Amino acid sequence: MTIDVRKYSRFLEQLASEIDIPPGKYQDAVDRYKSVGAWLEDGEYPGCSGELSIYPQGSFRLGTVVRPIRDGLEESYDIDLVCEMPLRKERTDPQSVKSIVGDRLREHGTYRKLLDAEGRRCWTLEYAEQDGIGFHLDILPGVSDAHGFLDTSIAITNKKDSTYSWSASNPRGYGIWFDGKNAAAFAQAVFEQKEAIQRRAPYIYESIDNVPDQLVRTPLQRAIQIMKRHRDFRFNHHARLDYAPISIIITTLSAHLYGNETHIYSALCGIVGKLHAHAALVEGKAIDRSLSSMGLIQRTPDGKWYIGNPVNPAENFADRWHEDNHARARAFFSWVGALQEDVVNIVSTTDLRLLKEHLSGALGAAVVSKNFDLIVPTETVIDSPPRIHIMGAAKPWRAR
Amino acid sequence: MTEEMKRQLAELTGIHQGLSNLAELDHETVLSGTLPFEASADGLEPITDKFEIELGIPHVCPDRLPRARETAGRIERIYPHINGDGTLCLAVPVEQRRIFFEQPSLIGFVNRLVIPYLYGYCYWKQHGWHPFDEQQHGQEGIVQHYIDTLHLADELAALAVVCFLLEHGYRGHHACPCGSGLKVRKCHGPALRDLHRHHTPQTVRHDFLSVFAICFSKFQASQFSFPTPLRDQVLRILGRIKK
Numbered sequence: 001m002t003i004d005v006r007k008y009s010r011f012l013e014q015l016a017s018e019i020d021i022p023p024g025k026y027q028d029a030v031d032r033y034k035s036v037g038a039w040l041e042d043g044e045y046p047g048c049s050g051e052l053s054i055y056p057q058g059s060f061r062l063g064t065v066v067r068p069i070r071d072g073l074e075e076s077y078d079i080d081l082v083c084e085m086p087l088r089k090e091r092t093d094p095q096s097v098k099s100i101v102g103d104r105l106r107e108h109g110t111y112r113k114l115l116d117a118e119g120r121r122c123w124t125l126e127y128a129e130q131d132g133i134g135f136h137l138d139i140l141p142g143v144s145d146a147h148g149f150l151d152t153s154i155a156i157t158n159k160k161d162s163t164y165s166w167s168a169s170n171p172r173g174y175g176i177w178f179d180g181k182n183a184a185a186f187a188q189a190v191f192e193q194k195e196a197i198q199r200r201a202p203y204i205y206e207s208i209d210n211v212p213d214q215l216v217r218t219p220l221q222r223a224i225q226i227m228k229r230h231r232d233f234r235f236n237h238h239a240r241l242d243y244a245p246i247s248i249i250i251t252t253l254s255a256h257l258y259g260n261e262t263h264i265y266s267a268l269c270g271i272v273g274k275l276h277a278h279a280a281l282v283e284g285k286a287i288d289r290s291l292s293s294m295g296l297i298q299r300t301p302d303g304k305w306y307i308g309n310p311v312n313p314a315e316n317f318a319d320r321w322h323e324d325n326h327a328r329a330r331a332f333f334s335w336v337g338a339l340q341e342d343v344v345n346i347v348s349t350t351d352l353r354l355l356k357e358h359l360s361g362a363l364g365a366a367v368v369s370k371n372f373d374l375i376v377p378t379e380t381v382i383d384s385p386p387r388i389h390i391m392g393a394a395k396p397w398r399a400r
Numbered sequence: 401m402t403e404e405m406k407r408q409l410a411e412l413t414g415i416h417q418g419l420s421n422l423a424e425l426d427h428e429t430v431l432s433g434t435l436p437f438e439a440s441a442d443g444l445e446p447i448t449d450k451f452e453i454e455l456g457i458p459h460v461c462p463d464r465l466p467r468a469r470e471t472a473g474r475i476e477r478i479y480p481h482i483n484g485d486g487t488l489c490l491a492v493p494v495e496q497r498r499i500f501f502e503q504p505s506l507i508g509f510v511n512r513l514v515i516p517y518l519y520g521y522c523y524w525k526q527h528g529w530h531p532f533d534e535q536q537h538g539q540e541g542i543v544q545h546y547i548d549t550l551h552l553a554d555e556l557a558a559l560a561v562v563c564f565l566l567e568h569g570y571r572g573h574h575a576c577p578c579g580s581g582l583k584v585r586k587c588h589g590p591a592l593r594d595l596h597r598h599h600t601p602q603t604v605r606h607d608f609l610s611v612f613a614i615c616f617s618k619f620q621a622s623q624f625s626f627p628t629p630l631r632d633q634v635l636r637i638l639g640r641i642k643k
Contacts, residue, residue, distance in 0.1 A: 007411075024593070131590040200504075203569055203596055371503075373511055376415060385436035385448065386415055386511075390532075393441065393516035394491030394499055396481035397535040 003347045003355070003375055009265040011374040012343075015367050016217070016225040016264070021065045021077055023201045023215055029060070029079050029135055030212075032127060036137060039111065040083060043104040050086035057082050057140070057171030062178050063214055064224040064251060067133075069232045069364075076126070077135040082171055084154055087143045094157035094164035098123075101141040120159050121167075142169065152176075153312070173311035181255040185218035188262070193217065219267035220258040224251055226268065230339055230362055235331075243324075243331035249307055249317050256296050256310075265347075272339050279333045282326065305329055338362075352376070401429060405461070412506040419453065429457045432471065435510070439519040444531050447522045451475075453514065456487075457506065463600055465500055468514050475521055481534065490517050492535055492545040494607060497598040539610035546611065550591050552578055556624060559615045561592070562608045563633045570596040605641060612638075 021029070037054035045052075058080035059065045068075040083101055102123050105111045116124040125137040145155040145168065152172035158165045179186075194211040205211045217225075227250050235244035257274045261267040278297050280287050297318070298306040305321035321329040342362035349355045355375075360368040369389075376386065401409075401424070409431065413419055418434030436450035452472035458464040467487040475482060481489040490496050490513045499512050516532065523531045535541040546558035557578050564577035576587035584592060599607075612634060618624055626634070 200501075201597070203593075373415070373507065385438050385450065388437055388439040388511050388515050388519075390439055390441040390516045390519060392499070393520065393532040394495050394513065395533045395535040396489055396517060396520060396530070397492045397541045398481050398489045398537040399483050 003349070005265050005347055006263070007375045008347055009263040011371055012226055012264045012268070013222060014371045014374060015363060016222040016229075018367050018371075019066045019229050019364075020217070020225060021060075021067070023197055023204055023211075025077065025133060025135075026212075026215060027204055028129070029077070029137075032135075033079065033081055033137055036081070036105075036111070036125065036139065037083075039108055040101065040104055043107070045085065045087075045100055045104075047092065048086045052086055053084045054139075055082055055084075055172070056080065057175065059228075059247060059251075061171070061175050061214075062251060063217055063221045064228065064247075066225050066228045066232070069229075069236060076133070078138065079135050080122075080138045080140065082140050082142055082154065082156075085141060085143050089143045089145055089155050089166070092143065094155075094159075094166050097141050097143055098157040098159065098164060101139065105139075118159065121156055168312065168315065170309075170311045174309070177310045178251070178255055181258060182218050182220050184260050185220055185258075185262070186213075186216060189218050190216050219261055219264045220254065222264040223258070223267040223271055224254050226264070226343065226363070227254065227271075227339060229364070230343060231335060233362060233364060234335055234338060240331070243327050245328075245332045245335055246317070249332070252307065252310060252317065253296055256294065265344075269344055272336060272344050275336045276333075276340050279336065282329055282333055401459070405429070405457070405459075408506040409457075412510060415507060416510060418450070419455070427459055429459070431455045431457065435514070435518070437515050437518065439515055441516075441519065441531060444523065447519055449518065449522050451518055455506075455510075455514075462500065462504055464602075465496060466506065466509055468517075470518075476525075479521060479524070480537070481517075481521075488514070488517055490514065492542055493603050494542075494595060494598055495545060495549075497600075497603065498594065501598055539614050542607055542610040543614045546607075550578065550588055554624075555611065555615050555618060556626070556630070559611045559634070560630055561588075561595075562604065562611050563630065563637060565592065565596055565599060566604050566608050566637055567633065608637065609641075 033054065033056065040054060041052055055061070056079065058078075060077075060079045065077060067077060085097055085100065087097060098118075102115075102118065105115055105123055105125070111125060114125040114127060116126055119138070122138040122140040125139070126134065127137065128134045140156055142154040142156040145153045145166075147153065153168065153170045154172075155166040156169045158167045190213070191208075193216045194208045197211050197215055198205045198208045228247060231245055231250065235241055253275060254271050257271045258267060259270050261270055274291060277288055277291055281297060281299055284299065284303075286292065296307065300306055303322060305318035305326075306316050307318040309315035309317060318328070321332075342358060346355060346358055349358070356368065356372055359372075373386075373388075409422070409429070412431070416435055418436060419431050420433045421431065423430045423432075432454035433452070434450050435453040436448075438446060438448040440446035451470050451474055454469045454471050455466050456469070457466045468490065469487050475488075483489050491499065496513060500509055502508065503512060520530055520532050536544050543555050543558050546552060546561055547554070550558075550561060552558050552561065560577040560579065564574070568574060570584070570593045572583065572585035572589055574584050576582050576584045577592075578588055580587050615624075615626075619626060
């Protein structure tokens, strides 16, 4: 092995932080969604009792945001919000819930202009930003569907052709489940990271206490970001896009398999290795008993697939994996294999040029070459001086 | 020395192994030795060379950046980019900070500032001109840096910009100090935010004094006059600095 895995971990860490949402952007996004929330809250809705609540879900909530790639270009961040209306599910219908929110957004001069055509489940506000890094706010209208005092389940609306129906969801519950898997590593990382974030962005956060928990990243979150980035590169052609592993599957399985490793590389090794060990399922063969007993990815008797939502086992994230001759399952395992090669086994490469080419192809040339000197192995330096390619050099000056 | 600094030193000496002498002083850590490199730049030939280098790394780094010196007398005295105290003049301070924070570590400092500087020197020696251009000296260079990077109209606009940074830091909803009449957010927002991010109170004050000195000398030579609000702002800032 020629690459120092600690250095490689730091490289991955840096790379993940660059495809993550930067603190300034995070703050902008929070400000934006709070003002949307305030606007929605100020509205008058017949039949509503109590306050509506608006909260983030998905990668923005989970701390696993990656800047999306579309057609090979860096794109706007996607931020998903739930807008839970204080309506009783049995006294309303999905179409009203959806349109109440849409109508209220249209009453606002700015939001009307930012609003996209109605989506299947959500309303989208598109913010184009000065610095070229915009975001989409996806607002998902819903109502509580709780069965029990502490239940956070909601019913969201679904539009197909022109008929509306309810779907079950529980983003709050999922967030709490994920936090639980992440808790030990979070406790270990929180202080040091908040301090570093505050030091780098004193203009946003006056003190460490002002740095939100949502900006701390554990090796689990970093590993998920790297995996999603790798996925985005691998499935970036239109033809393959449909079969790309969805983020919720990557996130769920990773959180299940994470063993509180303290470095991103060891976290990836563990997660990817165990996912890889599930590959025999495609051929309908048995897998290692310790894995099959966890039941994370299952084959059902009728040959279909099951990956359960940890907070709602009735929801199957892999409900379409059998379609088109198991195309999604095949795509998933071939992606896991590539991940193992490109990101995990790569530490045994001896040829630096190959290493760089490989990583660039897998994770993006710009971020890789920018941070490549973080992993240059020391052994090769002994005989030849470090090779530097100068980009964006400063003009020399003199103070007089 | 902090754990973080130890880590950064180990990272640096792991790659640039010739930098092997370490001395701990009151306010700084001094690392010295040979710095061999093989460097290239877009469209320019690769150069392989080595220099004897001494890095003074302040304990308060990165509030103050390291300084580099060439200790074997390789860099000729006629080369115009050596400071009075013998340190290498890598760039205008805020530009140095900007580049440093792209990879805020000692290895970043050496790879992105020191080696490009040494490459530039070697290139200049061979060809007689600067591959990365050069900045005017002293206060003029600082003013020029603001004018160039923000595409400002003149020195007064640069003064308005540093005054703004000094008094407000970054404020998206204020009128842009460049005088366009637009909000900062719709005008120089990203550039001002970057500057604000890389400045410390000391560096922004230093730049203010430099830009002000240039403007004041032009004012005395009656080349231009100060608009009243800017004059009041300058007086306010000067009053505060004096205190």
